[in-house]
Amino acid sequence: MPYDLKELAAISGQSGLYRLLKPARHGVLVESLDAKAARSLAPASNKVSLLSEIGIYSQDSDDTVPLTQVFENIYQKYGTNLPVSNKSSEAELTSFLAEVLPEYDRERVYLSDIKKLVTWYSIVSQHRPYEEATTESEAPAAETTEEA
Missing domain, CATH: 1.10.10.1650 (Arc Repressor Mutant, subunit A)
Structure with missing residues (x-):
């Protein structure tokens, strides 16, 4: 997958995207994906949608x-x-x-x-950095060169 979207989310009622840091007692601790990278608590009452889903x-x-x-x-x-x-x-x-x-x-x-x-x-x-997708045939070839 080129962009890793597993820990990125959109939060209802808030603009922008957020990186999920960890669950908290009354919601989820998030960090905004902007220049500030401000951390905040997304309350459990807000809908958090993972981009990967x-x-x-x-x-x-x-x-x-x-x-x-x-x-x-x-x-x-x-x-x-x-x-x-x-x-x-x-x-x-x-x-x-x-x-x-x-x-x-x-x-x-x-x-x-x-x-x-x-x-x-x-x-x-x-x-987020773009990561080239590796094919399954390339991965074993890399492993065999490391073992030799």
């Missing part, structure tokens, strides 16, 4: 494409410089998502979802 609806009725795969598609096509922002027009945003994920469900994926996707990708690409 979020997906984009596809045209297959019960299927979603994981956010990690969507981020991989964006990186392969555009790198870290997106041609759109969350302030772009509806036509620009929908054509951007259609280029990156042609099979997305145009009825269930709203404009606000695409804006969140663009914002989240911008934040993650600034604060």
Whole structure:
């Protein structure tokens, strides 16, 4: 997986993304993914959504494409410089998502979802390193050279 999204979350009612640090008595201790990297407590009453568990609806009725795969598609096509922002027009945003994920469900994926996707990708690409996905055939080859 290119971007490690396991410990990143979006918190309802708060802008930006957060890194989960540890559970606390009345919520979760989080650190913001911005220049300040401020730590705070996300109360248990707020909905915390892990980015690794979020997906984009596809045209297959019960299927979603994981956010990690969507981020991989964006990186392969555009790198870290997106041609759109969350302030772009509806036509620009929908054509951007259609280029990156042609099979997305145009009825269930709203404009606000695409804006969140663009914002989240911008934040993650600034604060998380992109890691090339290693194939299973490359990993054993590396192990055999170390043993020799």
